[in-house]
Amino acid sequence: MESTLQQIHSIMNHQNAVLVYSGEFNQDIVKSMLNYAEGKLTATGVDDLVKKKMFNVMVEMLQNITKHQFTSDQEKIVEPCFVLIENEEDFNVVTGNPIRTDKITLVTEKIDKVNSLNPEELKEFYKQARLNSRISDVGGAGLGFIDMARKSENKLEYGIFAIDSDEYNYFTLKATINKLAN
Amino acid sequence: MNYTLELQKVMTEGNYLIALRDNFEDLLSRSVLTIIERKIEGEEIDVTIKNKIFGVVVECVQNICSSEQQHASKKDSVLLIRRVDNGYLVEVGTLIHGERKARLDGMLNELVAMTDDALRLNKNEILSTRKELTLEQRDFLALADIRLRSEGNMKYRMEEHEGIHFLVLEITIYNN
Numbered sequence: 001m002e003s004t005l006q007q008i009h010s011i012m013n014h015q016n017a018v019l020v021y022s023g024e025f026n027q028d029i030v031k032s033m034l035n036y037a038e039g040k041l042t043a044t045g046v047d048d049l050v051k052k053k054m055f056n057v058m059v060e061m062l063q064n065i066t067k068h069q070f071t072s073d074q075e076k077i078v079e080p081c082f083v084l085i086e087n088e089e090d091f092n093v094v095t096g097n098p099i100r101t102d103k104i105t106l107v108t109e110k111i112d113k114v115n116s117l118n119p120e121e122l123k124e125f126y127k128q129a130r131l132n133s134r135i136s137d138v139g140g141a142g143l144g145f146i147d148m149a150r151k152s153e154n155k156l157e158y159g160i161f162a163i164d165s166d167e168y169n170y171f172t173l174k175a176t177i178n179k180l181a182n
Numbered sequence: 183m184n185y186t187l188e189l190q191k192v193m194t195e196g197n198y199l200i201a202l203r204d205n206f207e208d209l210l211s212r213s214v215l216t217i218i219e220r221k222i223e224g225e226e227i228d229v230t231i232k233n234k235i236f237g238v239v240v241e242c243v244q245n246i247c248s249s250e251q252q253h254a255s256k257k258d259s260v261l262l263i264r265r266v267d268n269g270y271l272v273e274v275g276t277l278i279h280g281e282r283k284a285r286l287d288g289m290l291n292e293l294v295a296m297t298d299d300a301l302r303l304n305k306n307e308i309l310s311t312r313k314e315l316t317l318e319q320r321d322f323l324a325l326a327d328i329r330l331r332s333e334g335n336m337k338y339r340m341e342e343h344e345g346i347h348f349l350v351l352e353i354t355i356y357n358n
Contacts, residue, residue: 003350004192004196004198004262005260005262005273005275005350006275006341007192008189008192008193008198008201008260008262009203009260009275011185011188011189011192012189012201012203012260013203014185015185017185017189017203018202018203018204019200019201019202019203020189020193020200020201020202021199021200021201021217022189022190022193022194022198023193023199023221028220028223029217029220029221031220032213032216032217032219032220033217035213035216036213036214036216036217038213039212039213040213078190078194079190079193079194080190081186081187081189081190081193083185083186083189094183094186095186096183096186096187096190157183158183159183159184159186161184161187163187170186170187170190172183172184172186172187174183
């Protein structure tokens with residue numbers, strides 16, 4: 001029988017994952033993840049511009065996961081997860097967290113909208129969304145997704161997976177950052 | 183992307199805190215320790231135990247995982263830390279070539295059978311030499327240190343997949 005170490009190693013190998021963290025996210029954890037990524041990027045020798053992009057995307061995604069790690073009753077039916085992937089030509093930042101079933105359409109529509117825009121349109125959409133979020137003060141305009149797409153300069157990928165809950169699913173989000181600066 | 187959920191499940195079920203797959207270059211080992219420190223500092227854990235965990239992780243990432251220079255471009259090692267009853271388990275797996283496998287096979291058998299005093303004596307003997315340490319001596323020092331810090335709670339096994347050898351160490355640090 002395959003040991004847990006083998007199972008984890010095999011998934012990590014297959015996906016080119018270099019870091020997997022599952023558990024509570026707080027500011028200290030976020031900071032140490034960013035430090036790790038910084039060390040990783042320095043060791044890889046990527047351009048400063050790529051480092052900056054990666055850092056910005058990670059901040060946005062880690063903030064996102066910190067905010068959405070609990071379900072509405074502050075319980076944890078499923079742990080959030082953070083995965084850092086290093087491929088030959090790019091890095092992937094992947095997060096997973098619970099999502100209320102009735103929020104899925106709202107969230108996926110926002111991502112689909114962001115993915116449908118070109119960089120210029122995205123810039124304009126960002127301005128508009130900032131203005132709207134200031135007026136409504138809810139920050140629900142999908143600013144985070146727009147920011148991630150703008151900073152990563154790639155389409156966002158997402159997945160929705162069933163978990164053992166009637167009210168929640170598991171939402172995964174992936175941002176890709178190219179190793180070569182555009 | 184269901185691997186994210188899959189990883190999350192395996193990690194949660196096994197009480198794993200973190201999984202890293204790398205070659206653990208110098209720069210990264212410091213970050214690895216910071217993440218582990220942040221992760222366990224919220225838990226009521228004696229400073230002696232914390233230091234033992236750190237000591238073991240340092241030996242693992244700096245000497246067990248990264249001494250295979252010919253594989254430096256690959257990410258051939260994996261480090262996992264999990265909570266177990268009354269302690270923590272550090273699991274490390276690293277790819278080793280045939281020559282090192284032969285060397286470690288014998289050494290690990292011997293080392294596991296040694297008393298703590300004998301281990302310390304051997305360690306001191308190696309450390310007192312003025313010559314540059316051989317690869318064998320480096321391996322011995324790292325493994326002896328891990329065994330001493332874990333108070334003998336170090337298990338090992340060799341795995342082989344398609345001609346590739348993988349050394350797995352399981353080190354448990356118990357809360358006294």
